[in-house]
Amino acid sequence: MKELKVGLLGIGTVGGGTYTVITRNQSEIARRIGGNIRIVQVADRNLELARQITGGQVNVTDDAFAVVNNPEVDVVVELIGGYTIAKELVLKAIANGKHVVTANKALLAVHGNEIFKAAAEKGVIVAFEAAVAGGIPIIKALREGLSANKIEWVAGIINGTTNFILTEMRDKGLAFADVLKEAQRLGYAEADPTFDVEGIDAAHKLTIMASIAFGTPMQFEQAYTEGITKLTSQDIRYAQELGYRIKLLGISKKTEAGVELRVHPTLIPEKRLIANVDGAMNAVVVKGDAVGPTLYYGAGAGAEPTASAVVADLVDIARLQGTSAEQRVAFLGYQLDQQQALPVLPIADVHSGYYLRLRASDKPGVMADVTKILADLKISIDAMLQKEPEEGEAEADIIILTHTTQEKIMDAAIAKIEALPAIDGALTKIRLETLSR
Amino acid sequence: MKELKVGLLGIGTVGGGTYTVITRNQSEIARRIGGNIRIVQVADRNLELARQITGGQVNVTDDAFAVVNNPEVDVVVELIGGYTIAKELVLKAIANGKHVVTANKALLAVHGNEIFKAAAEKGVIVAFEAAVAGGIPIIKALREGLSANKIEWVAGIINGTTNFILTEMRDKGLAFADVLKEAQRLGYAEADPTFDVEGIDAAHKLTIMASIAFGTPMQFEQAYTEGITKLTSQDIRYAQELGYRIKLLGISKKTEAGVELRVHPTLIPEKRLIANVDGAMNAVVVKGDAVGPTLYYGAGAGAEPTASAVVADLVDIARLQGTSAEQRVAFLGYQLDQQQALPVLPIADVHSGYYLRLRASDKPGVMADVTKILADLKISIDAMLQKEPEEGEAEADIIILTHTTQEKIMDAAIAKIEALPAIDGALTKIRLETLSR
Known part of the structure; x- marks a missing residue:
């Protein structure tokens, strides 16, 4: 040679x-x-x-x-x-x-x-x-190692900065802004952190993986991107009480209707290996029709x-x-x-489970109203957590985890729930993936 | 084409x-x-x-x-x-x-x-x-994906049958023999399970990985192999109390003196991703000098x-x-x-941490004798767990985790400890790897 x-x-x-x-x-x-x-x-x-x-x-x-x-x-x-x-x-x-x-x-x-x-x-x-x-x-695994498979989905922690921030928020109960400052001081986050914390960097990487997984051209401009700037350590804690971790996931799935291409904070059951990938480390789960789920873990930067x-x-x-x-x-x-330019599904058409946090006055009938709205739209509840009102407050947090439904149906339910007189302010909605199939 | x-x-x-x-x-x-x-x-x-x-x-x-x-x-x-x-x-x-x-x-x-x-x-x-x-x-990852690295070590759960058995023993507190029977009934274990439960199958796979990792010929006949047949659910439970899981690991490390090539039950800190690989799944950690630790997870059979x-x-x-x-x-x-035929280290020359379980009469001075033997041989203790004697018994279990030492030094210490009058019967020795460096 x-x-x-x-x-x-x-x-x-x-x-x-x-x-x-x-x-x-x-x-x-x-x-x-x-x-x-x-x-x-x-x-x-x-x-x-x-x-x-x-x-x-x-x-x-x-x-x-x-x-x-x-x-x-x-x-x-x-x-x-x-x-x-x-x-x-x-x-x-x-x-x-x-x-x-x-x-x-x-x-x-x-x-x-x-x-x-x-x-x-x-x-x-x-x-x-x-x-x-x-x-x-991971490119070699997707392109070559799994070449016998129809790839069904890819889900990855593919941005170390945000994973570091989320890990610190969880471990120390700190707010996003405080951890970001610390991350910048340590060199884990850039002076202008937009690309990382808004999920754009992850969407770039997801776009490339989706292209390889499904044989599509690059379709970055159609990716849905939602960062971690609005996440609260409270939601991270509630998720944990329910047995979940919140990670910024890049998810791409092939469905009958097209390809999902989305980056957003996601609840994952804590027993999944990828839920335990902490600090600045990266991991990608690839699901192939023959091989089943496989996971690849290591340093994503440096x-x-x-x-x-x-x-x-x-x-x-x-x-x-x-x-x-x-x-x-x-x-x-x-x-x-x-290559086939499969349509990228708008986020409204995506199917997902959901974490909802609402603030409601502590009166009888509120839960009945909320669950009726969900039931009417055929959204089934997987788990619920009702907190006691804090000392001197008349309202308390209610957390609902739902099974899979379509985003636009969930958004319709949320609009109706927010219109209830007993509900205070906007709901918090975070997507949830079990990564089980 | x-x-x-x-x-x-x-x-x-x-x-x-x-x-x-x-x-x-x-x-x-x-x-x-x-x-x-x-x-x-x-x-x-x-x-x-x-x-x-x-x-x-x-x-x-x-x-x-x-x-x-x-x-x-x-x-x-x-x-x-x-x-x-x-x-x-x-x-x-x-x-x-x-x-x-x-x-x-x-x-x-x-x-x-x-x-x-x-x-x-x-x-x-x-x-x-x-x-x-x-x-x-994993072959593609080792041969190609990590080709820029000096590989330092490889450690894997590379036999699904034994990982299934160990997971069941832990989850249900059952004895090896009972779980094996169940595994055979479910088709997870063969009628003659020797190759799996004695670690021979894992040693075959480890031999191949070591050859690729370190550029050596196949040296299977020099692999050290110890199965899971003597493991008790009690040891699995004690390990868990101390924050560890027991897995049948294939480990190959390159050292100054040669190559380690060994399959045996191993305590791993529960916070390591690989400690959480359960059931019949496989996972391999590869440590490269440039990339650091990487992990590969998926179905190892089927x-x-x-x-x-x-x-x-x-x-x-x-x-x-x-x-x-x-x-x-x-x-x-x-x-x-x-290829270079690097010498394979005899198990007596291998360095490892250790889990020791001993049964001692509940008298003052026993622990002082035991710890003095270890100290004299410069074996440092990482953690210790002293159980109360069961109702009506005069003896109790003592569990000691040690930092890294050489196997022959540990064996010398064990011989001395077993010779103490207050010690009842043989010590149980299980190797421990932190997989941290």
């Missing part, structure tokens, strides 16, 4: 990790593939940092296009992030006949259809294991865990040099010409 | 599942690989069963060698099991230039070195995802879960037709000529 020559775009956290892992594990990697992976050029705006990390062993530049146009480079590793320049660089690398490895989920979720089409035309590989769930080889995925992609590419497109795994599991 | 023509040896549980999955998911598979996988011949001693399952769509024979010698067959799927005929058939298939897919862990753990050497000489693929942990794509792995191997082979050996993943992750 000839040596694989790598051009690295960006030598920040993940880029630095990639350099470290390739250097430190050079001999293991060589023993595996019978050849070498060598970084021949690094581009970073911070030339000083690039020189420091590479110790003068590698040509460094602040011009990313110099790497993409470098005839010596076989494969470009894009670790810059964002949609604009990253897209230009990736498309240019492809046009130059270079393979691409990227950790950029935003880029792929939004521009993946265009990028993979270009790569197919040039016969190059675009690999992206690091784009979803960091070091967990320098070396993410580099582990980047370098695994490089190892694959090193090995696949000289192969034809049909000898390689299709970019997104299914052949591009076999 | 040309059609991949499959010859199936054995159409029992897994063979039947394989037939079903290929047939049912034909169109998904074709959309993935851009070609077809077709079973062209089936061999089974039970011709009637073979005809019934295949519905007259496929040539059936009771002569397995007819399949192996069939010039139309591209790949032989060996689902017969055992060492003798299976080995002959696999070697003959290889000699005939056919690729092989097998679920036979015993065959690979014992004769793998010879089989892979033969396959390398003929330039054919021998794939075996189904041989370890059923439907969990018709369709195992078929999921068999068919995934067929999908890989369909795609890889026409590639050279260097364009394919090495059979065992590392190139065969790069």
Whole structure:
């Protein structure tokens, strides 16, 4: 095997990790593939940092296009992030006949259809294991390990920042805003945390997994996204009293009517393995028709865990040099010409269980009114928790868990319940998934 | 891509599942690989069963060698099991230039070195995802997904029968023998359960994983194997009181002195995800130097879960037709000529934490004697549980959890403790792994 020559775009956290892992594990990697992976050029705006990390062993530049146009480079590793320049660089690398490895989920979720089409035309590989769930080889599991299956659904904790925040809220009973501040201080959350806490980052990753699972194009713009900013530690506690944990899940299911593609806080029974994935860790459950449920767990971010995925992609590419497109795994599991643009269900059409929290005056008849509204709409109750009014208060919290129903039916019920005179203010609604089938 | 023509040896549980999955998911598979996988011949001693399952769509024979010698067959799927005929058939298939897919862990753990050497000489693929942990794509994760890492250790619940038995013993407080009978009645355990309950099946699978993780040849004959037949529900309960679960773990670690390769009942902290893998499910934790700990969970046995792995191997082979050996993943992750026969540590040299249960007369000074013996040997105590003597008894159980020490030092301590006059009978020793580093 000839040596694989790598051009690295960006030598920040993940880029630095990639350099470290390739250097430190050079001999293991060589023993595996019978050849070498060598970084021949690094581009970073911070030339000083690039020189420091590479110790003068590698040509460094602040011009990313110099790497993409470098005839010596076989494969470009894009670790810059964002949609604009990253897209230009990736498309240019492809046009130059270079393979691409990227950790950029935003880029792929939004521009993946265009990028993979270009790569197919040039016969190059675009690999992206690091784009979803960091070091967990979930892309390989979905694309290859479970290729015998009709995938029925995918559900994952695919954002470490929010999982860290939810874990802290539960463990310490703190409010979202306080934990976020602490997370920012510790470096678990960015200064502008919007992408993480509003579920956008998770929706990018979910979009990619759904495409592979169901053979659809990327349909990010149709994903439903709801973050964790409105979650209260009270709801987390009530959920726990009922035997559930609240996680920010990315869920994609194939149904008769289309594909569900949704990110939102979700109650999960505490006995499910994924309910016990805490801190910044990630996990994805994949349900296949033959294999049943399988789960993949590990670090979803960080320098070396993410580099582990980047370098695994490089190892694959090193090995696949000289192969034809049909000898390689299709970019997104299914052949591009076999993709089907299944409709993405609006959230109103999705089926889910629900956690409802309402505040009601402590009078006889309230529960009868509420349960009648639910019964009339054929929403069946799974569990109920009625708290005593606090000292000196006339109202108390009532928590209801429902079995599966359609979101629009639940919303109709909620509107009717909120209109009851004994009900104070808006209901809190959180979706619930048993992940049992 | 040309059609991949499959010859199936054995159409029992897994063979039947394989037939079903290929047939049912034909169109998904074709959309993935851009070609077809077709079973062209089936061999089974039970011709009637073979005809019934295949519905007259496929040539059936009771002569397995007819399949192996069939010039139309591209790949032989060996689902017969055992060492003798299976080995002959696999070697003959290889000699005939056919690729092989097998679920036979015993065959690979014992004769793998010879089989892979033969396959390398003929330039054919021998794939075996189904041989370890059923439907969990753990071979792919180890060989490819984590290829950037130095693997530090692997620890897995890789035998569903024993995990089912241990789960029942814990949940119902029953004795091993009673649960085994129930498991046999339900079909979770074989009439002769020796391979499962004595840890031999797990050692086969561990041998294969260790070879991939550390780049060693198969060294099954040097694996340490201890089953679950002597475990009591009392120990399971005591462990639980101390915050641990007992699982039959296959553990392989790379150390300075060599490789640990051992299967035995193991205490694991209950907060570890793998401690919560119950029933017949399997899970494997892999610790890589870059990625950290990752976990893979799913069904470790059963018709369709195992078929999921068999068919995934067929999908890989369909795609890889026409590639050279260097364009394919090495059979065992590392190139065969790069394997290193690292010494397997005798169990006396292994380092582990320990659970000790002793029965002592309820007299002052006993604990001082015991703890002095441990202290003299520099064994530090992590936790201790002293039970009150039962009504009318003069002796009580004492449980000690120790930090990591070497097995031979622990055995020396145990011999000294057993020699104390106040100690009644033999100590119970169970190894303990925190799986934290």
